[in-house]
Amino acid sequence: MSSNLLGDEIEDILRSAFESADGELLIVDPSADVIESLVELGPAFEGDLPPLKLLADERLLKDVMDDFLVASSAADLVENGDLEIRSLAGDADNSLLVTGERVVAVVTAGDRVAGLTTEDEQFVETAFDTYSQRFEAADEYNLRTPAISRVRETMAASIGEGPRADFDTVLSSLETARGDGEGLDEVTITLLVAAKNDVLLYDISKWGEDVGIASKATFSRTKTRLEELGLIDTEKVPIDVGRPRLRLKLGDERLVGTDAAELASVAQSMIAS
Structure with a gap:
């Protein structure tokens, strides 16, 4: 022994x-x-x-x-x-x-x-x-979540270094990021970071679907929920052909100006209230 x-x-x-x-x-x-x-x-x-x-x-x-x-x-x-x-x-x-x-x-x-x-x-x-x-x-377990290194790399390339840095900061401030419908899951976090950086909904949802975080439909539904809660807002951006696209913005003064390290806790308190 x-x-x-x-x-x-x-x-x-x-x-x-x-x-x-x-x-x-x-x-x-x-x-x-x-x-x-x-x-x-x-x-x-x-x-x-x-x-x-x-x-x-x-x-x-x-x-x-x-x-x-x-x-x-x-x-x-x-x-x-x-x-x-x-x-x-x-x-x-x-x-x-x-x-x-x-x-x-x-x-x-x-x-x-x-x-x-x-x-x-x-x-x-x-x-x-x-x-x-x-x-x-035994059967292999199907892990559908994308690797965090790929998420970071592709976000920086597709959305920008600023949003990627904010995304990392928000994740590091959390103990858990669960998709239970009540807390801040990965789609909610991504949209809040996108809104903080004035990113187009089309761009963030296309990237999110391509990297494997969630479908465009899931991003759209979550965006609507966050709008109803007052956390984010949108403004129309004209394009040459087709319908205007939506730029994501933070929708509450408690979030505007909040640094990335505090964004999750402020948003969570608003969701819970």
Whole structure:
């Protein structure tokens, strides 16, 4: 039995697993906190990231990946070839981190977390073979959210560096960006940033559809909702041929002049009121 891993944060356990893995790291039946920590730590890890294979309950995956902040970071890892995600068929007995050298059971108690570890060769070999086979037999999870690096790159190219910088600042001010209809999801955030920068609705919705954030129809519906709430306004911009296009503007004096770091909190308070 090797030394157990103790820490205040799940990241401590994951970082140790990354550092000690000599080959693939299987993450089996993790909690939401483990998944969120995994996709946050993965891009920031300074060493050689082991190939990550995430095998998780599909309902949990859907719930966790409804948060744009989590899903877009996970998509980055997937696109870079660092992470594979598959749906767990049935339950596992524990939440596990499994490599060819050791098995770690992740246990939380209050605000503490522990990794109960064994390096018993026979047990580790059996566990690694068992969950590797389950992973290979599992269905691939369809992560529809675009990678955050692609979102940033294409927004800068299509909409401008200013809106992209504001978009990053707004995201960094949020703990979650969930599409639950009540908070600030990725479409709402994008439209608010576009309005702050006087971007055309056509341009932001076309970019959003092309990059995979949402359809033009979803952008249009969300724009209408934000107009009804008084958060944004529009003005018509004539074009040479066809109907005038709409320029997005912030619609409330509480938002006009607000810097990007405070835009989300002010908008959220207005939506909730």
